[in-house]
Structure formats: structure tokens, C-alpha cells
Amino acid sequence: RAKDQGRNNYRFYAPTMNMRGIERLELENGLRYAVERNELVVYYQPRVNIVTGQIMGMEALVRWEHPQLGLVSPGQFIPLAEETGLIVPIGEWVMQTACRQNKAWQEAGYPPMHVAVNLSARQFQRPGLVERVREVLAESNLEPQYLELEITESITMHDVDFTIATLRELSNMGVLISIDDFGTGYSSLTYLKHFPINTLKIDQSFVREITIDPYNAAIVTTVIYLAQNLKLKVIAEGVETEEQLSYLRDHECDEMQGYLFSRPVPADEFEKLLKARQIIV
Numbered sequence: 281r282a283k284d285q286g287r288n289n290y291r292f293y294a295p296t297m298n299m300r301g302i303e304r305l306e307l308e309n310g311l312r313y314a315v316e317r318n319e320l321v322v323y324y325q326p327r328v329n330i331v332t333g334q335i336m337g338m339e340a341l342v343r344w345e346h347p348q349l350g351l352v353s354p355g356q357f358i359p360l361a362e363e364t365g366l367i368v369p370i371g372e373w374v375m376q377t378a379c380r381q382n383k384a385w386q387e388a389g390y391p392p393m394h395v396a397v398n399l400s401a402r403q404f405q406r407p408g409l410v411e412r413v414r415e416v417l418a419e420s421n422l423e424p425q426y427l428e429l430e431i432t433e434s435i436t437m438h439d440v441d442f443t444i445a446t447l448r449e450l451s452n453m454g455v456l457i458s459i460d461d462f463g464t465g466y467s468s469l470t471y472l473k474h475f476p477i478n479t480l481k482i483d484q485s486f487v488r489e490i491t492i493d494p495y496n497a498a499i500v501t502t503v504i505y506l507a508q509n510l511k512l513k514v515i516a517e518g519v520e521t522e523e524q525l526s527y528l529r530d531h532e533c534d535e536m537q538g539y540l541f542s543r544p545v546p547a548d549e550f551e552k553l554l555k556a557r558q559i560i561v
């Protein structure tokens with residue numbers, strides 16, 4: 281169908297526009313083998329309490345250590361992975377790795393905290409997701425409340441009944457659900473009422489200009505109030521400056537995630553952050 285093709289073409293070229301054609305082809309071929317060849321790695325970025333600076337959790341973010349290209353960011357290969365369907369095995373591998381790592385840290389004696397894993401629309405719409413999540417939890421021996429699944433508003437667009445049913449199953453299992461990049465999608469506020477959501481993550485595009493653009497500041501403040509009134513946890517993404525942090529603190533945002541505290545880091549470096557967890561922001 282022409283419409284679908286048009287969309288696929290767009291998704292194929294958009295993320296890799298600035299790359300030479302040869303590199304794009306290499307990416308597509310290489311991605312197929314990346315999981316088998318152990319070229320994918322999971323980085324972790326801390327989520328910290330905005331008042332105390334205490335690490336409250338972490339987000340698992342995939343990276344690809346390409347033998348020739350070096351570290352490839354997910355922005356460059358996730359869209360390709362979605363288009364080819366490779367996102368399904370990649371996403372499962374990330375979830376499995378993140379759950380095992382989280383359990384290992386708990387067993388090493390660090391305070392239990394949750395790990396957030398990103399779910400793409402394609403993973404979400406595929407039948408069997410709920411069973412797969414259950415299997416990963418059982419296999420890693422991680423209690424469900426320590427896994428948070430990050431979905432975007434685009435997921436909710438397709439089939440609302442299916443979305444509600446799937447989210448309820450996950451939620452009944454004990455898994456937490458957050459809306460990632462909140463405010464950048466096309467969905468209505470109605471779903472916040474019907475979906476079993478725990479957390480809103482304010483997109484970094486709003487946070488970035490919080491101290492210079494009153495319009496973005498107003499959006500951020502409003503999302504914080506919305507979350508408070510709906511009894512949801514609210515997290516600001518992409519916090520890079522002290523000014524942004526103090527604005528968010530003044531407006532009672534719960535947690536923050538951003539370069540100001542830490543970039544996403546490999547597991548061994550994240551463990552160092554856990555060891556020094558009394559860091560005050």
C-alpha cells in the first residue's frame with residue numbers, strides 16, 4: 281500500500297539522513313547480527329530525587345558498539361530496528377539484560393530501586409508482550425514492582441481498547457507504567473484517566489528552554505500540576521543546568537534525569553554512582 285510505503289520510506293531515511301549511504305547499508309546488515317555478536321550494550325542513567333539528589337531508579341538505554349563505526353546511538357538504529365522488526369528481539373534482550381542487572385545489584389546489597397525500559401510501539405502492539413514480560417521477570421527473579429515500562433503517546437493512538445487491556449494486564453502483574461516524552465504526542469488527556477499509569481516524564485524539549493522561554497516554562501509547570509492532581513509521579517528529562525534544576529525544584533517536580541547529574545553510563549560506572557549515592561545535587 282502506497283500510504284504504508286510512504287511512511288516506511290520516511291522512517292527509513294529520516295534518522296540516518298546525515299549518514300553516507302554505505303554506512304546506512306552497513307547498519308541495516310550489521311543490526312541483524314548485533315544481538316548474536318554481543319555488540320549491543322545497555323547503559324543506565326540515574327533518576328534522582330529532585331530535593332535530596334538520591335538515586336531513585338535508572339533508565340536502561342541501549343547502545344550499539346559497532347566494530348567499525350564505534351558507539352552508535354539508539355536515535356540512529358532504533359527507527360531502523362522498528363522498520364525491520366528487529367526491535368522485537370533487541371527490545372527483549374534489553375529488558376532481559378536490565379532486569380538481570382537490576383536483580384544483581386539488589387543481591388549485591390544496594391537498595392532496591394526500579395529499572396525503566398523503553399518499549400517501542402511495534403513491541404507493544406505485538407501479541408505476547410505480556411507473556412514475554414512475565415517470562416523475563418520469572419527468569420531474572422526480579423519482583424515486578426522493580427520494572428517500569430516506558431511507553432510513548434504514539435502507542436495509544438492505534439487501538440485504544442487493546443492498549444487499555446494490555447496496560448491493565450501489565451499493571452495487574454505489578455509492573456509500573458510511565459509515559460515517556462510526555463507532551464510531544466498527539467493523544468488526548470482522556471487516556472490518562474483510563475490507563476493505569478504511574479509516571480509522567482516531561483520531554484526534554486520543554487525542559488531545555490525552561491529558564492529562557494516562558495511558554496515552555498508554562499507547559500512544564502502545568503504538566504507538574506496535572507501529575508500532582510492525578511497522583512502520578514512526574515520526572516523531568518534532559519536536565520542540564522542548575523537553573524533548570526532549581527526551577528523544577530521550586531515547582532515541585534518529583535525526580536529528574538539529565539546530564540547535570542549523570543549521563544547514561546555502562547553498568548560498572550553506574551555501580552560507582554550507587555556506591556557514592558549520598559551525592560547532593
Ligand code: C2E
Pocket residue numbers: 325340341342353354355358367371374398399400430460461484517518519520537538539540544
Ligand atoms: P528516551 O527514552 O526519551 O531517553 C532519553 C534520552 O535523552 C536518552 O538518549 C538520553 O541519553 C538522553 N538524555 C538524558 N539526559 C540528557 C540531557 O541532560 N541532555 C540531553 N541532550 N540528552 C539527555 P539516547 O540514549 O540516545 O536514547 C534516545 C531514544 O532512543 C530514547 O529516548 C528512546 O526513545 C530510544 N531508546 C533507547 N533505548 C531503547 C530501547 O532499549 N528500546 C527502545 N524501544 N527504544 C530505546
Ligand code: MG
Pocket residue numbers: 339398430460
Ligand atoms: Mg525513555
Ligand code: MG
Pocket residue numbers: 460461481483484517
Ligand atoms: Mg524521553
Ligand code: MG
Pocket residue numbers: 461
Ligand atoms: Mg525520546
